Amino acid sequence: MLRLRLLTWDVKDTLLRLRQPVGENYSAEARTHGVQVQPEALNKAFHEAYKAQQKHFPNYGLGQGLSSKQWWVAVVKQTFRLSGVREDRVLTRMAENLYQDFCSAHTWDVLPGASETLSRCCEQGFRLGVISNFDKRLEKILSQCNLRHHFEFVLTSEDAGVAKPDKRIFEKALRLCGVLPEQAAHVGDDYMRDYRAAREAGMHSFLLAAAGQRGELEVPKEHVLPSLSHLLALVEKG
Known part of the structure; x- marks a missing residue:
C-alpha cells in the first residue's frame, strides 16, 4: 500500500x-406536549416514514427543491401521523423541537x-x-x-x-x-x-x-x- x-x-x-432509539426521543418529546405514544410504535413508524421519504425525495430532496430541514420536518410529522397523532399545530412544534434536539451532544x-x-x-x-x-x-x-x-x-x-x-x-x-x-x-x-x-x-x-x-x-x-x-x-x- x-x-x-x-x-x-x-x-x-x-x-x-444515537444515545437511545429514535422512538424514545420522539416519545419523550410527545410527552412534553401531553401526547402519549409508545416508543416501539414510533420506532416502527419512523423507519416506514424515513424509507418512503428517501425513496420519493432522495438525498434530502435537494434535487426537488426541498431543504434538509423541510425534509426532516416532513419525516417527523409523518412518523407521528402513522402513530395516530393528527393535530397539525402540535406536529409542527414537535418536529421543530426534534430537529434542534438532534443537533445537540446529549442525543x-x-x-x-x-x-x-x-x-x-x-x-x-x-x-x-x-x-x-x-x-x-x-x-x-x-x-x-x-x-x-x-x-x-x-x-x-x-x-x-x-x-x-x-x-x-x-x-x-x-x-x-x-x-x-x-x-x-x-x-x-x-x-x-x-x-x-x-x-x-x-x-x-x-x-x-x-x-x-x-x-x-x-x-x-x-x-x-x-x-x-x-x-x-x-x-x-x-
Missing part, C-alpha cells in the same frame, strides 16, 4: 451513535475508541476528513461532541449534492485535499456505502464490524476493524 496521506470517515455508527454518544483513534491518526501525520450521508447539522454535532477539530473538512451529502455510494462524493473529498485516490482510505460501518463505494472511487477502505458480523461479504480479514482502535495497526501493516 502506498503511504496513505488522507483518512476519511463516516460518522453515524462509525464515530457517533449522541461518541463510540468507544473514536476520540483516541482520531487523535493518534493526527499525531501520526494523517490528514482527516468526513464523508457522510448527513445534512448540514453535522458540523454542529461534531463540534458539540468535541470531534470537529480533528478534521480538515466535513463533506456531507447535502454539501456535495450526491450521496454515498455515489463515487462522486469521494472524488469531491479527494479534490478538496488534492490527494490521489490511492493515497487515501475511508473508514465506515456500511459495506455498500462505505467499504465498497470508496474502493470503486479508487481509494482504500476499512469496514468497522464486530467480530463475526462480516457474514458473507467479500471483505478480506485485513480490511475489517473489530473496533476503531485496530485501525492504525492495519494502516501501518499495509
